[in-house]
Amino acid sequence: MKPLIVLLISFAISIFAVKFINKEYNLALSARIAMSIMLCFTAIGHVVFTKGMAMIIPQSIPFKTSIVYFTGLFEILLAIGLLIPKLKVISGWLLIIFLILMLPANIYASIHNINYQKGTFDGNGIAYLWFRIPLQLLFILWTYFCAIRV
Secondary structure (H helix, E strand, O other): OHHHHHHHHHHHHHHHHHHHHHOOOOHHHHHHHHHHHHHHHHHHHHHHOHHHHHHHOOOOOOOHHHHHHHHHHHHHHHHHHHHOOOOHHHHHHHHHHHHHHHHHHHHHHHHOOOEOOOOEOOOOHHHHHHHHHHHHHHHHHHHHHHHHOO
16 A cells, blocks of 8 residues: 555656656656656565565575565666666566566465565455555556556
8 A cells, every 4th residue: 555655646746846847747757757766665665574575475485585685676776767768668568577476476475464564474365465456457557658658
């Protein structure tokens, strides 16, 4: 829920900031700025909630902590790429692939009731997917329409 709030508030602020700076609205740029801010916000979670994020990765996969740090760094690189005109399309496609690849981790976390913020097994469970899957789809569509289709 927090990433969605960050995305929407950042988008609203970006609309007015872009209008003020460029003297015209640019919704695609505002949407990319908002997505970049949201990606940086979620990347911070990879550092703050490393233990819980590592729990989201299935037991059979080694180097969980390294993967958590790497994916956080990857989110920051994608955030930067979305803001560079020559890199926005490739960054958009990489972000869409990344979001699709992260969905199984969210499903795993829900099945195992993982609370990634606390690093415990008292999470929301399967009910969380009723919110997370549409949210993931929103992020994918948002990225497609602001970075690729523009």
